[in-house]
Amino acid sequence: MTGSMAGWLVRRSAQAALVVLAMTVIVFVGLHVAGNPVDILVPPEADAAERARIAASFGLDQPLWRQYLLFVARALQGDLGRSFIYNQPALALVVERLPATLELSLAALVLAAGLGIGLGLYAGLRPRAAAARLIMAGSVVGLSLPGFWVGLMLVIGFSVRLGWLPSSGRGETVAVLGVGWSFLTADGLAHLILPAANLALFKLALILRLTRAGVREVVHLDYVRFARARGLAPSRVVGVHILRAILIPIVTVIGLEFCSTVAFSMVTESIFAWPGMGRLMVESIHVLDRPVIVAYLVAVVLLFVAVNLLADILYRLLDPRVGTAGAGRGA
Amino acid sequence: MTATLPLLEVRGLRTELPARHGALNVPLNVLDGVSFSLGRGRILGLVGESGSGKSATAFSIMGLLDPPARVAGGSIRFAGRELAGLPERELRRLRGNRIAMIFQDPMMTLNPVLTIGAQIVETVLAHARVGRAEARRRARDALGRVGVPGPEERLDAHPHELSGGLRQRVAIAIALLHEPDLIIADEPTTALDATIQAQILREIRGLVEGGRTAVLWITHDLSVAEQLSDEIAVMYAGRIVEQAPAGELLSRPAHPYTAGLLASLPRGPRGSRLTPIPGLPPTLSGRPAGCAFRPRCAAAAPACAADPPWRGRMDGRGGVRCLTPGPEGSR
Ligand SMILES: Nc1ncnc2c1ncn2[C@@H]1O[C@H](COP(=O)(O)OP(=O)(O)OP(=O)(O)O)[C@@H](O)[C@H]1O
Numbered sequence: 001m002t003g004s005m006a007g008w009l010v011r012r013s014a015q016a017a018l019v020v021l022a023m024t025v026i027v028f029v030g031l032h033v034a035g036n037p038v039d040i041l042v043p044p045e046a047d048a049a050e051r052a053r054i055a056a057s058f059g060l061d062q063p064l065w066r067q068y069l070l071f072v073a074r075a076l077q078g079d080l081g082r083s084f085i086y087n088q089p090a091l092a093l094v095v096e097r098l099p100a101t102l103e104l105s106l107a108a109l110v111l112a113a114g115l116g117i118g119l120g121l122y123a124g125l126r127p128r129a130a131a132a133r134l135i136m137a138g139s140v141v142g143l144s145l146p147g148f149w150v151g152l153m154l155v156i157g158f159s160v161r162l163g164w165l166p167s168s169g170r171g172e173t174v175a176v177l178g179v180g181w182s183f184l185t186a187d188g189l190a191h192l193i194l195p196a197a198n199l200a201l202f203k204l205a206l207i208l209r210l211t212r213a214g215v216r217e218v219v220h221l222d223y224v225r226f227a228r229a230r231g232l233a234p235s236r237v238v239g240v241h242i243l244r245a246i247l248i249p250i251v252t253v254i255g256l257e258f259c260s261t262v263a264f265s266m267v268t269e270s271i272f273a274w275p276g277m278g279r280l281m282v283e284s285i286h287v288l289d290r291p292v293i294v295a296y297l298v299a300v301v302l303l304f305v306a307v308n309l310l311a312d313i314l315y316r317l318l319d320p321r322v323g324t325a326g327a328g329r330g331a
Numbered sequence: 332m333t334a335t336l337p338l339l340e341v342r343g344l345r346t347e348l349p350a351r352h353g354a355l356n357v358p359l360n361v362l363d364g365v366s367f368s369l370g371r372g373r374i375l376g377l378v379g380e381s382g383s384g385k386s387a388t389a390f391s392i393m394g395l396l397d398p399p400a401r402v403a404g405g406s407i408r409f410a411g412r413e414l415a416g417l418p419e420r421e422l423r424r425l426r427g428n429r430i431a432m433i434f435q436d437p438m439m440t441l442n443p444v445l446t447i448g449a450q451i452v453e454t455v456l457a458h459a460r461v462g463r464a465e466a467r468r469r470a471r472d473a474l475g476r477v478g479v480p481g482p483e484e485r486l487d488a489h490p491h492e493l494s495g496g497l498r499q500r501v502a503i504a505i506a507l508l509h510e511p512d513l514i515i516a517d518e519p520t521t522a523l524d525a526t527i528q529a530q531i532l533r534e535i536r537g538l539v540e541g542g543r544t545a546v547l548w549i550t551h552d553l554s555v556a557e558q559l560s561d562e563i564a565v566m567y568a569g570r571i572v573e574q575a576p577a578g579e580l581l582s583r584p585a586h587p588y589t590a591g592l593l594a595s596l597p598r599g600p601r602g603s604r605l606t607p608i609p610g611l612p613p614t615l616s617g618r619p620a621g622c623a624f625r626p627r628c629a630a631a632a633p634a635c636a637a638d639p640p641w642r643g644r645m646d647g648r649g650g651v652r653c654l655t656p657g658p659e660g661s662r
């Protein structure tokens with residue numbers, strides 16, 4: 001198992017490196033086509049000499065292929081360049097915003113997984129109950145409403161009309177391990193609720209339906225019946241025998257959803273003015289701040305790789321047959 | 332000889348599938364008045380074709396019917412207690428403790444993602460107030476008792492690492508953990524090869540010889556039932572049509588269905604003709620009124636359209652439900 005795990009790790013790292021390489025080429029070419037950052041950086045009243053000086057200071061006077069090679073050479077030494085706008089190391093800028101995005105994504109996932117698995121178990125075990133039917137109908141709504149619209153409705157409903165919850169920023173944070181966290185203060189938690197609920201809704205519906213479908217399938221299996229025939233408590237039959245059997249697809253979806261939450265947090269972060277990576281990315285695209293865009297994408301790819309690795313380890317812990325069947329199932 | 336109360340006494344057990352909003356809007360009787368009794372130290376073989384209601388009988392006793400199927404009438408007295416309508420909590424105390432069950436497919440009855448040890452230990456802990464170490468010791472002893480080689484190491488194995496025969500031994504070890512009064516075995520040896528089957532049958536006999544335990548052995552194999560059982564009950568379309576001591580039932584069947592089953596078995600001198608029963612057993616929704624075997628019966632008379640009464644044997648060890656029983660019907 002350890003051997004195949006190490007091999008898997010090497011393969012996965014090689015894949016990640018290829019993805020990063022391809023992605024950087026696309027960003028360089030794409031931004032080159034989109035416009036010249038010098039136009040944005042240079043004050044309108046500047047003359048040609050000033051323009052050339054600024055372009056040269058960022059290396060933007062070089063041909064694109066040379067800019068790219070220079071970037072790769074520096075990147076290999078861990079330097080992803082300096083932001084054109086903030087004049088700070090781009091990677092540091094992104095990493096500084098990372099905790100906010102991670103906090104929001106994790107809060108959304110915990111909410112979605114907790115409620116989704118709980119309600120899904122209920123709906124699966126009591127499929128004919130009125131509450132179960134209501135839950136399932138609700139999940140269809142949750143899947144079909146567009147996220148940004150739900151976000152706006154949450155803001156209008158809970159902040160503007162009712163005034164119960166704040167809708168902008170992270171609120172008060174507490175520094176732990178050198179970074180600020182919102183969820184540790186009452187004010188920060190209040191700020192976290194609406195954006196997290198917004199992000200969680202779709203995932204909640206997805207996990208709920210997946211859990212219910214799994215339960216419906218598994219309750220009729222002999223080993224679940226045998227578990228009941230052995231006189232085990234319902235909590236153990238459900239919490240151990242049923243849940244373990246359906247957890248692999250749920251873990252897969254949670255992993256994928258975590259990645260997509262981080263990647264698409266821009267929308268929610270923009271609506272709720274959440275100072276995370278997504279908002280930084282949106283701002284950077286507006287001003288063609290290439291180093292920050294690249295650093296952001298590198299961070300996201302690395303995050304995806306880490307999440308996949310974690311999911312693969314979980315598969316092996318959840319089902320002892322996975323490790324023996326050869327390569328993992330992670331995508 | 333029936334001075335003491337039987338351990339298990341089933342009277343007029345009716346198990347139904349309630350009406351659905353579908354094609355058929357009448358409840359279907361899966362079991363239609365099943366009656367039998369079973370004393371300690373005895374083995375009752377329950378035989379019948381697929382769909383006759385053998386498993387439904389077992390699950391009705393255990394209170395483990397898959398909803399919407401439910402016990403709709405009759406009584407199930409176990410050690411003087413009525414099980415029909417007993418609350419789930421009370422039933423759970425009996426399951427795996429006083430009444431243990433062994434299922435058909437050992438591949439399917441053990442949870443593939445938990446170790447053998449974990450599954451035995453949880454069954455110990457479900458009914459005994461002991462610590463983990465003691466539970467594990469009991470688990471190891473239980474495996475040793477049913478002849479699993481290297482029980483200590485097997486505890487940490489997962490089911491897929493064991494052969495089918497070993498897995499069924501594990502299931503039997505689990506059934507014997509709390510020295511149950513009643514063991515219900517639903518075709519436990521069907522999936523095993525002949526040698527292992529013979530071994531297991533010997534062990535079950537040995538167990539019952541202690542005089543405390545009773546066994547309800549479900550099979551569709553009359554010859555297995557003959558080897559093992561004291562008495563055999565034959566099921567057809569949700570009813571017991573004949574019950575008698577094993578030897579007598581096979582040598583002098585009273586019900587035409589029993590006779591038909593025997594004639595379709597490869598017994599007697601080599602080369603003697605096998606004659607299958609003409610026609611097919613009725614489906615759940617297509618059971619005729621009166622004697623359900625009537626359409627396939629050579630001796631059917633117009634009077635068979637009414638429910639034939641149960642005629643008990645003089646010695647109290649069974650009876651037959653037929654208006655025109657075979658040559659031995661008058662005993
Ligand atoms: N919960 C249920 N839902 C639907 N049908 C059921 C249910 N329980 C039992 N039945 C039906 O009741 C009938 C009796 O089934 P049962 O499983 O008891 O037969 P069996 O004698 O054990 O057959 P086999 O030899 O195939 O195991 C079948 O027609 C089955 O489809």
Ligand SMILES: [Mg+2]
Pocket residue numbers: 385386387517
């Ligand atoms: Mg069956």
